[in-house]
Structures are given as C-alpha cells and as structure tokens.
Amino acid sequence: CTCRQRKLAPAYTVRELSLASGTVIHEYTSAAGTVFGVAWRGPSMPDLGQVFGSYLPQYKAGVEAAHAARGWRAPVSVDSSAIVIRTGGHMGSFSGQAWLPQALPAGVTGSDIQ
Numbered sequence: 100c101t102c103r104q105r106k107l108a109p110a111y112t113v114r115e116l117s118l119a120s121g122t123v124i125h126e127y128t129s130a131a132g133t134v135f136g137v138a139w140r141g142p143s144m145p146d147l148g149q150v151f152g153s154y155l156p157q158y159k160a161g162v163e164a165a166h167a168a169r170g171w172r173a174p175v176s177v178d179s180s181a182i183v184i185r186t187g188g189h190m191g192s193f194s195g196q197a198w199l200p201q202a203l204p205a206g207v208t209g210s211d212i213q
Contacts (some may be wrong), residue, residue, distance in 0.1 A: 121141050122140070122141025122143050135204070136197065136199070136203070139193070142192065144195075154181070157179060161175055161177030183196075183200060
C-alpha cells in the first residue's frame with residue numbers, strides 16, 4: 100500500500116492509504132494521535148477487521164440486523180454511542196465511513212469523514 104498524509108486543520112490529519120486492489124482508505128487522526136474516523140472507496144472492500152479493530156463485533160451485529168430487516172442487498176448502517184458505520188456499494192464499487200462520535204474533534208462531524 101502507498102501512504103500520503105495531509106493536514107486539513109489543526110484539529111486533525113488525514114492519512115490516505117492506497118491498497119493494491121485500488122481501494123483507497125482515508126484515516127482521520129486527531130492532534131492527540133487518536134484515530135477517530137475512516138472512510139474507504141474502491142473496487143473491493145478493505146479488510147474490515149483491520150479497519151474496525153475492536154469495533155468489528157459491533158459491525159457484524161449491525162450487518163446481521165440489516166440483512167434480517169432489509170435483505171442481503173441493503174446498505175449497512177450501525178448507529179451507537181460508541182461508533183457509527185455506513186457501508187454500501189455493489190460489485191466493483193464499494194464505499195463506507197466509520198467514526199467514533201465521542202472522539203470527534205471540536206467542529207468536526209460525521210459528514211466530514213469521506
């Protein structure tokens with residue numbers, strides 16, 4: 100993977116990771132060094148275990164609930180006080196965002212995670 104880093108504001112930095120598959124991941128890190136958000140877009144899903152870390156079980160539970168309620172083709176949305184996750188797409192075009200609401204720097208919202 101290749102990495103690039105850009106500083107958007109004093110509040111946080113965005114690191115861009117380009118995977119061999121062509122998928123691009125943006126990792127949002129606060130000035131204190133806390134990763135508070137990730138976003139991805141590309142032809143394949145990234146390794147979500149690596150992206151979500153200890154939050155993977157919450158994502159899996161959200162997937163199961165979404166599939167039970169809306170079927171297998173529905174986008175997945177997980178909303179909790181600990182983490183918010185949005186995933187969607189289709190073969191060859193996947194995207195998603197995840198953020199920790201309690202860790203967002205002042206002035207940053209979930210819609211800033213892209």
